Amino acid sequence: MAKLINGKEVSAQVKARVAAETEELKKKGIVPGLAVILVGDDPASQVYVRNKKRACEEVGFLSEEYRLAADVTQDELLSLIESLNARSDISGILVQLPLPKHLDEKAVLNVISPLKDVDAFQPVNVGRIMIGDYHFLPCTPAGVMELLKSADVDLCGKRAVVIGRSNIVGKPMAMLLMHENATVTICHSRTKDLPSVCREADVLVAAIGKAKFVTADFVKPGAAVIDVGMNRDENGKLCGDVDFDSVEPVAGCITPVPGGVGPMTIAMLMQNTLMAAKIQNGMIK
Numbered sequence: 519m520a521k522l523i524n525g526k527e528v529s530a531q532v533k534a535r536v537a538a539e540t541e542e543l544k545k546k547g548i549v550p551g552l553a554v555i556l557v558g559d560d561p562a563s564q565v566y567v568r569n570k571k572r573a574c575e576e577v578g579f580l581s582e583e584y585r586l587a588a589d590v591t592q593d594e595l596l597s598l599i600e601s602l603n604a605r606s607d608i609s610g611i612l613v614q615l616p617l618p619k620h621l622d623e624k625a626v627l628n629v630i631s632p633l634k635d636v637d638a639f640q641p642v643n644v645g646r647i648m649i650g651d652y653h654f655l656p657c658t659p660a661g662v663m664e665l666l667k668s669a670d671v672d673l674c675g676k677r678a679v680v681i682g683r684s685n686i687v688g689k690p691m692a693m694l695l696m697h698e699n700a701t702v703t704i705c706h707s708r709t710k711d712l713p714s715v716c717r718e719a720d721v722l723v724a725a726i727g728k729a730k731f732v733t734a735d736f737v738k739p740g741a742a743v744i745d746v747g748m749n750r751d752e753n754g755k756l757c758g759d760v761d762f763d764s765v766e767p768v769a770g771c772i773t774p775v776p777g778g779v780g781p782m783t784i785a786m787l788m789q790n791t792l793m794a795a796k797i798q799n800g801m802i803k
């Protein structure tokens with residue numbers, strides 16, 4: 519039986535740490551503030567944005583929410599971001615993704631000040647991650663690293679396989695694992711004989727967006743299996759990219775969905791926003 523890695527528990531620990539530090543910052547007159555921009559009315563995005571606001575309240579941050587109509591123009595969105603860039607009471611800015619098709623996501627992310635880019639999606643921060651000189655890490659990969667640490671998974675010299683090559687998860691995930699001295703392979707839809715590549719992994723991270731895609735034959739006995747997926751199964755039930763029931767008996771440790779990586783995403787956002795407040799107040803160079 520695999521050890522279950524509990525994302526709810528670890529995310530609560532991260533948020534408690536952030537809340538304690540925020541209390542100290544407030545004594546110096548510094549209040550971290552997060553602005554979240556939601557364009558359109560995608561129901562899942564609405565839930566995530568609501569949860570981000572709730573997390574801000576939990577850790578003692580100021581939070582502002584901007585709900586823009588689905589047909590907002592690119593110029594309107596860019597000017598909102600520019601006005602938030604200029605405000606000293608806003609430490610972090612986040613644009614909830616995905617954006618409606620008529621908006622240019624790259625141009626939108628580009629305009630966020632790198633000092634307030636708490637998602638770490640802005641090209642300056644992406645580059646800094648590449649060279650290992652960063653303040654902000656993208657929330658989901660950072661959350662995965664925190665979960666691996668909580669489960670005492672040793673990465674040094676180990677084989678790690680990441681399935682998925684998105685800019686938001688797969689690519690930065692591979693970098694973070696490499697910074698911890700793992701030997702990393704990135705797989706994707708064109709990878710030949712995917713199960714046999716995955717079977718070499720001591721640490722397997724699934725971020726492909728296909729329900730229950732990773733089955734027991736992808737998993738080396740005793741491996742750490744991290745499921746970044748969020749899908750609906752044939753009955754409409756939330757499930758990950760990993761077929762939990764078949765993989766759990768083979769893995770050494772495993773994250774569930776829900777309750778694994780998901781809650782970490784928001785906890786790490788709180789950590790990044792705290793970091794942004796410290797940077798803007800000259801506490802970190």
Ligand SMILES: Nc1nc2c(c(=O)[nH]1)N[C@@H](CN(C=O)c1ccc(C(=O)N[C@@H](CCC(=O)O)C(=O)O)cc1)CN2
Nearest residue numbers: 566613614615616637657776777778779780781783784
């Ligand atoms: N600007 C961003 N957009 C998006 C991000 C992001 O990090 N920044 N990530 C995802 C959505 N997301 C946060 O925004 C997110 C997704 C899932 C969860 C979560 O807690 N999931 C729960 C299950 C929730 C449910 O029941 O539906 C879990 O896995 O336990 C948090 C945040 C895309 N967009």
Ligand SMILES: [Mg+2]
Nearest residue numbers: 777778779780
């Ligand atoms: Mg989860």
